[in-house]
Amino acid sequence: MSDAFRTLRMPMSREDARSLRAGDMVLLEGEIVITAGLPTIQRLVACAEEGRDPPIALAGGSLFHLGSYSQEMPAGGLEILYMNPTTSTRFNPLMPRLIRHFGLTAVGGKGGLDTACAAAMREVGCVYLSFLGGGAPLHSAAIRAVREVAYPDLVAHYRLVRLAVEGLGPVTVGIDAHGNSLFETLQAQARDRMEGILATLAASRQDAKGG
Amino acid sequence: MPITYQAVKSLSAQLYDWSLRAVPADTLDGLARALATETHDGARKVLQMMLGSARKAEAEQRYVCSDAGVPVYHVTIGTAARLEGDIKAAISDGFDELVATISPPLLKHVTNPLTNERGYKGRDMPLVTWDVAGGADWVEILCQPKALGSGRWAALETFSFPSLAEIEAYVMKVVMQAGSQHCPPVIIGVGIGGSFDVAARIASKATMRAIGTTNPEPVLAAMEERLLRAVNATGFGPMGTGGDTTALAVHVDYASGHGYTPVAVCFNCWINRRTRARLHADGSVERFE
Ligand code: SF4
Numbered sequence: 001m002s003d004a005f006r007t008l009r010m011p012m013s014r015e016d017a018r019s020l021r022a023g024d025m026v027l028l029e030g031e032i033v034i035t036a037g038l039p040t041i042q043r044l045v046a047c048a049e050e051g052r053d054p055p056i057a058l059a060g061g062s063l064f065h066l067g068s069y070s071q072e073m074p075a076g077g078l079e080i081l082y083m084n085p086t087t088s089t090r091f092n093p094l095m096p097r098l099i100r101h102f103g104l105t106a107v108g109g110k111g112g113l114d115t116a117c118a119a120a121m122r123e124v125g126c127v128y129l130s131f132l133g134g135g136a137p138l139h140s141a142a143i144r145a146v147r148e149v150a151y152p153d154l155v156a157h158y159r160l161v162r163l164a165v166e167g168l169g170p171v172t173v174g175i176d177a178h179g180n181s182l183f184e185t186l187q188a189q190a191r192d193r194m195e196g197i198l199a200t201l202a203a204s205r206q207d208a209k210g211g
Numbered sequence: 212m213p214i215t216y217q218a219v220k221s222l223s224a225q226l227y228d229w230s231l232r233a234v235p236a237d238t239l240d241g242l243a244r245a246l247a248t249e250t251h252d253g254a255r256k257v258l259q260m261m262l263g264s265a266r267k268a269e270a271e272q273r274y275v276c277s278d279a280g281v282p283v284y285h286v287t288i289g290t291a292a293r294l295e296g297d298i299k300a301a302i303s304d305g306f307d308e309l310v311a312t313i314s315p316p317l318l319k320h321v322t323n324p325l326t327n328e329r330g331y332k333g334r335d336m337p338l339v340t341w342d343v344a345g346g347a348d349w350v351e352i353l354c355q356p357k358a359l360g361s362g363r364w365a366a367l368e369t370f371s372f373p374s375l376a377e378i379e380a381y382v383m384k385v386v387m388q389a390g391s392q393h394c395p396p397v398i399i400g401v402g403i404g405g406s407f408d409v410a411a412r413i414a415s416k417a418t419m420r421a422i423g424t425t426n427p428e429p430v431l432a433a434m435e436e437r438l439l440r441a442v443n444a445t446g447f448g449p450m451g452t453g454g455d456t457t458a459l460a461v462h463v464d465y466a467s468g469h470g471y472t473p474v475a476v477c478f479n480c481w482i483n484r485r486t487r488a489r490l491h492a493d494g495s496v497e498r499f500e
Contacts, residue, residue: 023253023453067277069318081315084277087360087392110360111392111451130452132260133360133394134234134276134482137267155319155329157277170260172253172452182452183391190387190445197441201379204437208430 005170011061012105014125022180025170028129031147032165033058036067036086037158040151041094044160048101055150056162058102065091065109066131066139067157070149078146080163083139085110085131096120108171112183118175128175130182142168214350214490216296222488222496223305223337226354227282228313230486231274234265235500238398238483241422241459245396245449254454258396261449261481275482279317280356282306282337285419289347292492298350299339306337320359340412349497353487355419358480361397364389365477367411372470378403379438382461385476386442391451394480396459398422399442402475405466410473417462418479421500426463435461449481459483 008016010030020026033056035041044063047054068083088095088109095113098104099120107113107121108129121128132138147162175181234242239262246258268275284302288294310317310331321333344351366385370377382401389397402413426432438461448454459481479485488498 025253025256067318069277069315071316082274082277086278087363089392110394111390130450132257132264132450133480135260135264136275136277137271137273138260138264140273141267157318170256172257172450174452186445186447186451186453187387187390190390190447193444193446194383194387197383197444198376198380200444201383201437201441202376204433204440205375205379208433208437 010106010165012127014060014105017105017125017127018177020127020173020176021178022173022176022182022185024173026173027170028168029166030164031162032062032064032168033160033162034064034066034068034083035158035160036065037154038090039154040158040160041091041098043151045094045097048097054160056148056160058104060103060105062106062108063098063102063104064107064129064131068161069156070146070159070161071156078149080140080143080146080161082136083143084136085133087111088113088128092117099124099126108174112174112181115184118179118181118184121175121177122179125177127173127177128181129171130174131169131171139168142166212492212494213293213295214492216298216301218490218494219298219301219350219352220305220308222352222490223284223302223354224309226352226486226488227306227309227356230354230356230484231279232272233269234275234482235485237421237423238459238481239265242396242481245456245459249455251448251454253452254448254456257449257452257454258456265482274315275484276358277318278358278360279320280358280484281320283355283357284337284339285342285353285355286339287342287344287351289344289349291346291348292350294350302339303337307332348492349489351487351489353419353485355485361393361478361480364393365414365475367407367473367475369407369471369473371472373472373474375434378474379434379441381474382438382476383441386445386457389478391447393478394482395447395451396449396456396481398479398483399438399458399461400477400479401438401461401463403463403465404468404472406468407473409466410475411477413464413466414475414477417464418477419485420462422460422483431463431465435463438463
């Protein structure tokens with residue numbers, strides 16, 4: 001089943017990012033950085049503002065809105081017990097800054113990002129990837145190793161985590177590096193359809209009355 | 212035999228645990244039906260992944276989602292049930308026990324709304340509603356952990372003497388606000404009338420009705436059917452990346468009121484977490500979902 005999908009090496013190259021189109025489905029392999037925390041994203045913005053290096057290198061990398069439960073293993077090292085995306089839109093105001101400053105090539109989570117983010121992504125050459133919500137069993141099975149965990153003072157899903165993954169996905173390209181966003185297209189399409197939808201509702205109310 | 216503190220406590224813990232590791236049968240059927248009619252390729256793939264994720268969770272006893280939600284219980288006590296011990300404390304003690312023992316551990320989702328600090332405990336947590344069933348000798352508990360992703364999009368507006376057209380347009384407005392973000396295909400609950408709190412309660416209860424069941428009131432059944440078609444005509448699709456399946460069901464109910472008519476709309480994400488069981492007077496546990 002997975003053979004049908006193109007596999008992309010992570011962190012994604014700028015070239016790969018630009019080669020993708022909204023609606024494409026791909027698998028991911030390599031290293032990704034994840035967090036589900038607003039405080040975490042705020043700390044990363046502070047790093048950008050103050051010209052400090054973040055605790056996990058992000059330049060030219062990927063940053064996904066994925067939450068995970070990480071814990072120390074008895075024998076040392078770390079393990080991730082499960083992982084799943086969170087709603088990206090709550091990070092809307094902060095993402096353009098991060099995308100530009102770190103020159104990210106891939107961001108993602110679920111539910112999409114707004115126009116300002118899409119504009120930053122287009123400028124930089126970055127895509128938004130939509131992960132399956134409620135996909136913890138599938139996403140967790142794609143984790144090969146936990147490389148680093150930063151911000152241990154935060155609750156588990158807020159920590160910044162660098163992971164090695166294999167066969168993660170397929171994920172859907174929700175926003176491509178050319179300014180196309182499925183989320184915006186679909187909102188606009190639904191808005192355009194609404195007049196017709198409401199007319200159909202009215203007609204079926206009439207039918208129900210008549211019948 | 213009385214229904215005891217201990218029985219309620221362990222059932223509260225178990226229901227939560229069960230709810231995290233499987234998708235209810237009615238929902239799996241709904242997803243399978245959607246897959247059979249979905250015309251959009253990407254959407255079909257997403258629906259297949261949903262079914263795959265649900266199957267893997269159940270087979271390997273993993274969590275379907277890492278957002279385990281916050282504990283929400285709906286308790287119905289039969290008026291002929293004999294109770295022993297502090298049943299109210301049993302529910303929160305059951306949740307505490309679950310947090311202490313469940314593997315893998317739960318993430319901290321219980322949030323103080325004034326500070327946004329997160330933990331496992333908080334004021335009024337678990338969120339519990341109480342109801343009575345005339346003559347019954349059992350206690351029924353329904354557990355429906357509520358997640359941020361779908362809980363976030365619920366809305367309520369109060370109208371005065373609204374027409375059905377206005378009510379249905381409002382439902383569509385709330386659907387548009389949620390757009391791609393609540394892990395569709397969703398189950399939509401609509402509560403009309405009563406009072407502010409009653410409308411919200413009705414909407415929430417409507418999400419608990421099994422998918423595929425027909426509303427016994429013909430007027431509501433017709434309304435549910437046309438609203439479901441309307442929601443799916445928006446095209447947001449599974450995970451909001453396009454397709455014919457934005458909702459698996461729309462469930463509507465109402466209460467009479469005073470011409471000022473609150474309309475509440477709430478959502479459950481596709482995993483539609485819920486479990487339900489009854490404690491009987493003979494000590495047996497009857498599990499429904
Ligand atoms: S809304 Fe999505 S991410 Fe949240 S619990 Fe539901 S399936 Fe999981």
